Amino acid sequence: MKVLVIGATGYVGSHIVRRLVQDGHDVSGTARAPSKAGSIEELGARPILADLDRPETLDEALTDADAIVYAAQLLLEPEHQAMSALTACLAGSGKSLLFTSGTGVLSQKTDGDWSEDSFAEDDQFVPSKWLGRRVETERLVREAAGRDVRAMVVRPPMIWGNGGCGLIEAFYDSAHKTGDVCYLGRGLNLYSNVHVEDLAGVYALALDRGVSGALYHAVAGEVPHRVLAERVARELGCGVRSVGFEEAEAIWGKFLALIIMSTCSRSRAPRTRRELGWAPCHLDMLSDVPHPAYRAG
Secondary structure, eight states: OEEEEETTTSHHHHHHHHHHHHTTOEEEEEESSGGGHHHHHHTTOEEEEOBTTBGGGGHHHHHHOSEEEEOOOOOHHHHHHHHHHHHHHHTTSOOEEEEEOOGGGGOEEOTTOOOOOOBOTTOOOOOOTTSHHHHHHHHHHHHGGGGTOEEEEEEOOEEEOTTOOHHHHHHHHHHHHHSEEEEETTOOOOBOEEEHHHHHHHHHHHHHHOOTTOEEEOOOBOOOHHHHHHHHHHHHTOEEEEEOHHHHHHHHOHHHIIIIITEEBOBOOHHHHHHHOOOOSOOOGGGGTTOHHHHHO
16 A cells, blocks of 8 residues: 555654555655654655645645555644544545544543553543543544545554653653652552554554454553552662652643543453454563663653
């Protein structure tokens, strides 16, 4: 296929580009600035200078592509507007469209406690009140299947691998700011997780055999926050301690404290495994903790 990856210079997007190139696809990727184009070329793809704030810059690339993978990172409302425009543009084309969401929509505020609730792809759930707009965007994309768009949603959990996990970065950051690695409450909460290369495999498989209108999870394991924090503390040779929400907000900011550090988001991927034949290869999130990129940050 000719595949356009929107957000190709990002952590997830760049790994998707690499996997699709390895699979033999003709891949192009968007970059907002000429200085970013080289990183796309290094992956074996063709850079496209484009900006989602100016949809017309994507017109030619969308016309040329057989499939579009959306892996950009925008705020929720601009993201919804971008997908509204994109699905309208692709209506009637029969082209494939993969939208990247996230299991933050499933998250439950537990103040650091564990939740027994775990959600498969099409299980009913009460959306996070902070991320309800993304659920609406997921629905918008999936409903595009009724307008002759082979539209699918990929909803990753916590992503790790190759030194790029935001949660592990946050634990390192707490040590830099306080002298200890911190976690909120009892630290029994968690996000299910997946290695970024295994996640890229979901996109490759979905392009090959995914069902129009489908939602796909990608889950390889679970590690409680306290366990991750203790592993980071051993790596740094420092202490580890629990903090309340007020201190968590001071360390990480309100958004991260609310959406990640105080919540539990457990998911499963039976449809992805059954329908796509996906099986993750990287299962130990703790193995990423020593990556030098976290110390550099």
